[in-house]
């Protein structure tokens with residue numbers, strides 16, 4: 559099978575083509591695994607973190623990609639959940655132990671043995687992959703393959719972030735950064751909490767226009783003061799400045815949810831601007847979002863089909879994965895990037 563593999567951690571500023579096209583044997587499904595013939599795989603910011611070593615794969619080579627749509631091609635002897643030909647999706651959670659306190663409580667995203675698709679196990683930048691049938695999802699029929707792919711990560715993690723804000727209808731929400739996840743969160747909010755006002759902070763003028771067009775009540779620069787103090791804010795940026803700038807816009811007792819697997823060190827100095835009285839005093843909270851659970855993905859897919867959410871998509875071929883990643887890094891284009899695998 560064709561696959562784009564990563565063989566080492568590299569800086570994309572120095573190497574614009576970190577992935578290499580190779581031919582590998584098709585994996586064999588064992589036990590309750592299914593073999594998926596992949597037709598689409600979304601391109602996510604987390605891949606940049608893996609390539610550049612902010613969340614490095616534990617072994618190389620590795621096939622990246624965790625927003626996967628495909629069809630069941632073959633089943634292990636104990637796999638019974640799906641039929642050959644069924645359309646399924648795979649997200650960031652590849653597996654969890656199932657037995658620890660976290661897993662038992664449904665917090666499998668926090669499991670010490672959490673395995674991530676496309677980091678700890680091979681993912682979707684390829685023609686085939688295997689995974690336990692318990693970690694693959696049925697995809698609602700209303701979505702095309704390419705529309706469904708980004709919902710598995712940006713959408714599902716966005717959904718988890720929104721849950722962690724504890725927002726209630728009628729409150730105010732801020733979004734700092736307005737990429738794939740931010741715009742999906744805004745669509746969810748408009749549907750689930752019609753009386754929530756959403757304020758968007760983005761450095762790019764086009765992103766701010768887009769935010770206003772799809773229902774934000776206000777949009778400004780990352781360091782701007784919002785016209786009112788906000789109950790909660792979700793940060794989806796890879797850097798520190800937006801965290802500091804967001805805290806000043808929170809209400810007393812407000813909560814900032816950081817949805818980022820790692821923060822870059824480039825502007826870490828900005829943290830020295832934190833002023834306790836202004837940024838943290840009066841019970842302001844900061845909470846991070848880690849991974850996703852299967853429940854998040856299932857609930858989000860159902861919500862997304864109800865609304866419905868149809869992400870704006872830009873398609874690339876599997877062989878163009880490096881180009882898609884580079885364009886994601888340099889922030890050129892709006893909407894979600896998806897590799898289409900023939």
Ligand SMILES: [Zn+2]
Pocket residue numbers: 602603604624650711712
């Ligand atoms: Zn992702």
Ligand SMILES: [Zn+2]
Pocket residue numbers: 654655656657658659660661666669670671
């Ligand atoms: Zn566990």
